[in-house]
Amino acid sequence: MSEWWTYGLSDFLMFSARVYYRLFEQYNAALWPAHGLTLAAGLAMLYALARRRERMLRAGVAVLGAMWVWVAWGFLWQRYAEINWPAAYVAPAFALQGVLLIGFAWLGPLSSASDRKVETGFRTIRCANKKLERRFRFQFKVRRSRRPSATPADAKLSRSAASSPPGASSGGGVTRPSSRWHDGDASRGWAWIAAAGLLIFVAALLLYPAIAPLMGRGWPAAELFGLAPDPTAIGTLAILALAAKGWRRWVLMPIPLLWCLLSTATLWTMGAPEFLLPALGALAATAVALAARPAPSPALIA
Amino acid sequence: MTATRRTVLKAMLAGAAVAALPLRAASAQGAGGVITRPIPSTGEAMPVIGLGTWITFNVGDDAKLRDESAAVMEAFFRAGGRMIDSSPMYGSSQPVIGYGLRKLGYPQALFSAEKVWISNPASGPGQMEASRQYWGVPRFDLMQVHNLLSWERHLERLLEMKAQGQLRYVGITTSEGRRHAEFERVMASQPLDFVQVTYNVLDREVEQRILPLARERGIAVIVNRPFRQGDLMRAVERHRLPAWAAEAGAANWAQFLLKFIISHPAVTVAIPATTSVEHVRENMAAATGLLPDEAMRRRMADYVRAL
Numbered sequence: 001m002s003e004w005w006t007y008g009l010s011d012f013l014m015f016s017a018r019v020y021y022r023l024f025e026q027y028n029a030a031l032w033p034a035h036g037l038t039l040a041a042g043l044a045m046l047y048a049l050a051r052r053r054e055r056m057l058r059a060g061v062a063v064l065g066a067m068w069v070w071v072a073w074g075f076l077w078q079r080y081a082e083i084n085w086p087a088a089y090v091a092p093a094f095a096l097q098g099v100l101l102i103g104f105a106w107l108g109p110l111s112s113a114s115d116r117k118v119e120t121g122f123r124t125i126r127c128a129n130k131k132l133e134r135r136f137r138f139q140f141k142v143r144r145s146r147r148p149s150a151t152p153a154d155a156k157l158s159r160s161a162a163s164s165p166p167g168a169s170s171g172g173g174v175t176r177p178s179s180r181w182h183d184g185d186a187s188r189g190w191a192w193i194a195a196a197g198l199l200i201f202v203a204a205l206l207l208y209p210a211i212a213p214l215m216g217r218g219w220p221a222a223e224l225f226g227l228a229p230d231p232t233a234i235g236t237l238a239i240l241a242l243a244a245k246g247w248r249r250w251v252l253m254p255i256p257l258l259w260c261l262l263s264t265a266t267l268w269t270m271g272a273p274e275f276l277l278p279a280l281g282a283l284a285a286t287a288v289a290l291a292a293r294p295a296p297s298p299a300l301i302a
Numbered sequence: 303m304t305a306t307r308r309t310v311l312k313a314m315l316a317g318a319a320v321a322a323l324p325l326r327a328a329s330a331q332g333a334g335g336v337i338t339r340p341i342p343s344t345g346e347a348m349p350v351i352g353l354g355t356w357i358t359f360n361v362g363d364d365a366k367l368r369d370e371s372a373a374v375m376e377a378f379f380r381a382g383g384r385m386i387d388s389s390p391m392y393g394s395s396q397p398v399i400g401y402g403l404r405k406l407g408y409p410q411a412l413f414s415a416e417k418v419w420i421s422n423p424a425s426g427p428g429q430m431e432a433s434r435q436y437w438g439v440p441r442f443d444l445m446q447v448h449n450l451l452s453w454e455r456h457l458e459r460l461l462e463m464k465a466q467g468q469l470r471y472v473g474i475t476t477s478e479g480r481r482h483a484e485f486e487r488v489m490a491s492q493p494l495d496f497v498q499v500t501y502n503v504l505d506r507e508v509e510q511r512i513l514p515l516a517r518e519r520g521i522a523v524i525v526n527r528p529f530r531q532g533d534l535m536r537a538v539e540r541h542r543l544p545a546w547a548a549e550a551g552a553a554n555w556a557q558f559l560l561k562f563i564i565s566h567p568a569v570t571v572a573i574p575a576t577t578s579v580e581h582v583r584e585n586m587a588a589a590t591g592l593l594p595d596e597a598m599r600r601r602m603a604d605y606v607r608a609l
Contacts, residue, residue, distance in 0.1 A: 010531065011478075014393045015360045016577070022364055082362035083393045 009269040015083040017270040024212070024228065025220045027079055031227060038067065038226030042205040042235065049242060050198055057243060061105035064236060067226040068098030075229060090259070094229070097255040101236070104248055197242035197288045200281060204235035211274050230278050233259045237285030241292060249289060257282050329593065336382035336589045339570045341471070342520035343495045348413065350564040351589040352385030353378045353582070354526060354575035360393035370577060372402035377579045379409045381586035387498075387524065387573045388437075389417040389448050390429055396436035403438055414439050415496075415524070417475060419448035423455030444496055446473040450481055450488070457492060471495035477526055479507050489515050498524040501569070502534060503562045503606045513568035522570040525563050529574060534559060541609050550602060551592030556581065560588035562602045565595075 028035070041063050048057035072094035080087040208231035209222040225231040233256035240252050260282035267275035329337045330347060338347035353375070361367035375386070388395045396416075403412065416433050418426045430445060445460050447453045453474060460472045473496030476485050489497060489512070497516055499508045505527075516523045529535045538555050552558035556574075563572045574585045594602060 014357060014391070016357055019361050019364065019367065022367065023362065026364060079362070083360050085393060 009265055013269045019083055021217050021221045023079055024223055028220055035224055038224055042225045046201055058105045062102050065098040065101030067232055068094050071229050071232055093255050100252055193288055193291045197238050200284050201235050201238035204231040230263050234281035241285045241289035341522045348571050349382055349384050349589055350571055351586050352571045352573040354573035355388045355395040356392055356575055358575040358577045359395035359398045361398055362394045368398055368401050371398050372405045373579050374582050375402040376406055377582045379411055383586055384411045384413040385415055385571050387415040389419055390433055391419050396433055400436045400438045414442045415444040416442045417446045417448035418456050419451055421452055423452050426456050426459055441468055444471040445469050446475045448475055473497055486511055494521050496522045496524055498526055500527045501525045501563055502528050503559055503603050517568045523568050525569055525572040528563050528572045550594040550598050556584045557588040561594055565593040565599055
């Protein structure tokens with residue numbers, strides 16, 4: 001594209017807002033009553049996420065993967081690409097996201113060789129750390145006094161244990177997940193992070209479909225989690241922010257994040273009042289994911 | 303869709319008028335009092351208002367919106383319009399045009415203007431054939447190289463197709479002032495029938511070199527984005543139409559803006575796009591009645607710029 005600096009977002013918008021919203025009306029009409037199924041699946045995911053039901057959530061993530069594959073084919077490829085041909089290039093990315101989600105849900109935690117290597121590496125570091133810790137404690141005792149406890153290292157360790165997420169292990173082993181986000185020694189901060197993540201998922205599942213009627217477009221144009229790309233991406237980000245762990249979180253989050261940014265750009269160019277919602281959802285989920293580092297251990301996904 | 307003796311004679315008379323009054327447009331009146339301009343390379347009469355399809359005809363498979371597009375086309379032809387312009391870049395616009403044409407029984411007046419828009423020149427013929435099938439026409443009247451994309455090879459092929467009778471006219475396009483220097487070089491060196499550029503009361507760069515060059519070389523000019531994709535209309539509609547607009551033959555803002563464009567002597571046809579039957583009638587009405595002279599055009603431009 002020559003003279004690329006002369007192009008604005010409006011140069012890439014090839015359909016009107018009316019056509020875009022009617023696309024959802026027609027899509028919903030064609031799929032009715034599948035909406036009940038996706039809503040039920042979303043509620044089950046919400047329950048599994050809130051109660052930390054590992055197997056149930058992993059099954060939910062596999063269903064979520066299937067939803068991404070469906071949105072890739074049923075919405076992007078078959079319908080959206082009709083009025084916006086670049087969507088045909090986005091559809092494979094959605095399908096890839098779906099396959100990745102299904103794959104990670106299938107593999108489960110610490111099941112791959114690389115994960116075992118990573119875990120072994122962490123154990124080695126922890127062992128080395130404990131040796132250093134003992135040495136430091138010894139030296140400290142010699143220099144200061146005979147006080148047996150409450151060394152600075154202990155205090156640091158104790159602070160870190162207090163701020164650890166529920167179910168987190170301070171040693172090298174793998175602990176069982178707590179049944180709730182606020183159980184055990186979880187700090188109040190962790191409860192807030194979990195609440196924020198759950199709230200984002202609730203917004204994607206229950207509030208996003210209400211935008212169309214709130215904007216005067218009526219329920220037939222509602223965008224539903226599992227069927228429409230925006231709420232599916234936002235809901236996925238919320239799940240990954242809370243339940244995915246380590247590098248897999250950052251493998252699984254880019255596609256939904258990029259979609260949210262692309263969607264905000266599209267809606268802004270269309271003049272849609274709700275244009276900020278996908279970007280806000282992505283931003284909030286990223287903030288939760290960053291605040292949740294290190295992730296709850298063991299993670300529910302991966 | 304071919305030039306008749308009457309249209310050619312009109313064009314010749316119009317040509318004589320151009321020679322006598324270089325600043326006045328070589329206009330004539332067609333069916334329904336619609337002002338026409340001759341296509342310089344043949345003299346064929348072209349109504350000065352055509353129909354663009356960017357965004358407005360990209361409605362996908364939506365049956366209701368397809369019918370609305372067909373209604374716009376019907377109103378356009380009823381008002382004496384001829385040229386419909388599209389591109390493979392415009393999403394579903396091509397099949398929607400085809401739907402409308404089938405519904406209207408392929409009006410005789412149709413002047414089909416399409417574009418080839420693909421980087422790989424070898425894929426050009428396949429893309430043009432796909433476009434033709436979408437429209438459902440035996441051949442296109444005009445094929446343009448869209449935004450000068452791979453123009454050398456595409457243009458070579460288009461000229462061959464024209465020589466073989468598979469096309470009637472050949473052209474190139476640009477929009478929003480892009481690549482004007484290269485555009486001029488192509489205009490100066492290639493046997494073009496048409497060029498398509500952006501021109502409106504605020505975007506007037508083409509007046510400097512491209513429009514004079516088009517007159518000098520005998521190239522017809524299609525004007526896209528006459529309303530800046532609706533932005534210009536939205537901006538001026540907040541203000542009252544000046545009382546003297548009637549002297550320019552304009553009864554509303556759409557006609558004010560369109561008459562400014564089509565009154566330029568180098569312009570052959572402007573192609574506003576719309577989804578509304580009422581608007582297409584308003585636009586087509588700009589192709590009737592008075593056209594502003596040079597002094598009035600300056601006044602119109604000054605007025606809009608000051609708003």
